[in-house]
Amino acid sequence: MNSDLNNWIIKEQNFDINKNKHYEGAFCQGNGYFSVRASFEEGLQGAGQGDIYERSFKSVTTEIQRNPISKWGTYVPTIMGSHPALNEVIINLPYFMDFSFSIQDEKLDMHQSTIVDYKRELNLKEGTLIREFIWIPKDNSCKIKLKYIRFASMEKKHLFVQRIEAEVLEGKALLSLESGIDGNVTTNGYNHFTEMNTNVISDIITLDCKTDIGNRVMELCNLQSKDINFNIIKDEKKILYKGDKAVSAGENYVFEKRSVILTDRDLEDGDLKERGLNLINAANISYEELYEEHRKVLEKKWGISDVKIEGNDKHQLSMRFSIYHLLRSNNEDDPRMAVCAKGFAGEAYYGRYFWDTEIFLLPFYIYTNPKAARNLLMYRYNTLEGAKENARSYNCNGARYPWQSSLRGDEQCSLWEYADNEVHITADIAYGIWHYFSATKDYDFLINYGAEILIETSRFWRDRVDKNKEGGYDLINIMGPDEYSAMTRNNAFTNRMVKFNLNKAMESLEIIKGKDEEAYKKLWNKLSISKEELELFKEIAEKLPVPMDKENNYILQSEDFEDYADINIQGIWKDKSKPFGFFATQEKLYRSKCLKQADALALTMLFKKEFTLEQITNTYNYYEPITTHDSSLSPVNHAIVASWVDNTEHLDKFTDYALALDFNERLGGAEEGIHIANCGCLWQLIMTGVAGIDTAMNETSLISTKTSLPKGWKKVEFKLIWQGKTYKIEAMENYTRINEI
Helix, strand or coil: CEEECCCCEEEECCCCHHHHHHHHHHCCEECCCCEECCCCCCCCCCCCCCCCCCCCCCCCCCCCCCCCCCCCCEECCCCEEEECCCEEEECCCCECCCEEEEECCEECCCCCCEEEEEEEEEECCCCEEEEEEEEECCCCCEEEEEEEEEEECCCCCCEEEEEEEEEEEEEEEEEEEEEEEECCCCECCECCEEEEEEEEECCEEEEEEEECCCCEEEEEEEEECCCCCCEEEECCCEEEEEEEEEEECCCEEEEEEEEEEEECCCCCCCCHHHHHHHHHHHCCCCHHHHHHHHHHHHHHHHHHHCEEEECCHHHHHHHHHHHHHHHHCCCCCCCCCCCCCCCCCCCCCCCCECCHHHHHHHHHHHHHCHHHHHHHHHHHHHCHHHHHHHHHHCCCCCCCCCCCECCCCCCCCCCHHHHHHCCHHHHHHHHHHHHHHHHHCCHHHHHHHHHHHHHHHHHHHHHHCEECCCCCEECEEECCCCCCCCCEECEHHHHHHHHHHHHHHHHHHHHHHHHCHHHHHHHHHHHCCCHHHHHHHHHHHHHCCCCEECCCCEECCECCHHHCECCCHHHHCCCCCCCHHHCCCHHHHHCECCECCCHHHHHHHHCHHHCCHHHHHHHHHHHHHHECCCCCCHHHHHHHHHHHCCCHHHHHHHHHHHHHCCCCCCCCCCCCCCCHHHHHHHHHHHHHHHCCECCCCCCCCCCECCCCCCCCCCEEEEEEEECCEEEEEEECCCCEEEEEC
């Protein structure tokens, strides 16, 4: 990838079929309401999108995905389907970007046709994807230069705009084109549509479908060109504009396509057909006007979220790449959804929400868009009943948030070791609530929503702990963030987060009592809180251990970690281009001192001030050599902690690795979607690592304690919002300057 325009544009200079799927994910576009993978409008020969096959639930880290060269993706996060093996999954919706040219019997194809001067560019600043090339048909009748421009409107959230420009450079030919909506798509090899109908309304084509859980989706398209008249061809699953034009050298043609997507789960009321027609008619203004209103919305978002890096252009572009995906995947207006683990750029994680939301994504939104941060937490409040049902299924009271959550808030994960044991997510949500409150002082949220979650989750922990013979409490059979240690005793990360959850439940009640006595009484009665219950919360919080190796002064990942077997990681790991998990069985991983990610370091990242610099350094030095970094969350976590302990070699190494994860085409990291948690944590690296600014969880005021620039970086500049005020941050070689603006 190359860059220009002051490091805002990512370029694909040559088409390589083996890298196509990576670019489909990396160049994904969206506006929060919907996202689309960057598949070619005309598709690719041999890359069928309606294949039926069986996908079972397994570890995505080591799973080999289908669709090796191309996978279309059109996703509305609130539209899910029911899969017989995978439970509730996001649905790949009909493909409205369809647009293809043909000459004689040759359909334009990037892999099969003769293509010269190919380039494709994603403009991060303006959210546009531009593709240009010259097509020489096999009959050598002509040369046609084609330019495709498209964007998902940030202003009109249901609208996708395409513009295709054709210039005939040489010769003449009969140019045929087809453009429409293709409903021949499956999701993870499964057909989620029970009904599909196509229709024509004046010059607008429509496709209406019903999903297997009863939701309706409607797509409408309008294709315009002053030079060609179109016929409309339709069948049950596909509807097309079709036209022909005799073209000659020196002629230019422009085609503009507006597409609208809407569903019966939208927040707006009204009949789908009526709403759809109103939406597409509202888009009947000039392309320039549509583009400008879209650009202005993005300009405002970039105004608060941009990070400027001087000294390393590659890192600058990669950082903006990460922020771009954080911006386009978030819907700040719909509290029924969060941001899925692949940033709605692929199906690998089924469109589900993990602990990533509160720990890795939420801080970016807290400090750049508090409204969006609140909305993410409102999703957790709106799925609280599902979390209560989940707790009851484990014979517990309160709320137990699922490891993999979807629309309802009940457990979607089919693998028992994660669903049963990776319970830290429940306390992670409590941490996210308190982080948001600490940074915003949003008392309305705490009083009306946050405190209730804190109490109900604490009730779950009250039942989940076991009382031991000494009168203390243990958490047994626990998987922490390190998923290669599945059944541990007193995992340090989980235990500390549970203690935090319990303490903040009690503190929230005291804050509400001091702020609004009536609200306090109302909450007390609504939840039937008792003093005895709160005393038990306090007792558990005090007696639940966070294990330490006192002799060597570092955090024990779990109380029983030293009982695990040593393992020859380097001897087993034959090919470093693949995760370590490919070479060691799951059973072997579960009994060995081998980490997918170091959750003891994740603990220090969240509770930095609770540990001495020596303890953090010793913890880092002990676990890093036995960490495989098979988790995409691991490298950037290590970069943050490395900046604190003055390990400049690792700061540089892990920063580069994290920035390259989805950005570097050679790694192919974006094939199945964006590692969106890595994007969010990269922003945290800028704040807490590079600029040395502790979060509102650790500091009551905005201060920098240490500046750590990676090698070659001369200056970093960004903005953040802290308790309602906006600040400009400038991190330089030896200090960080903070100014209110």
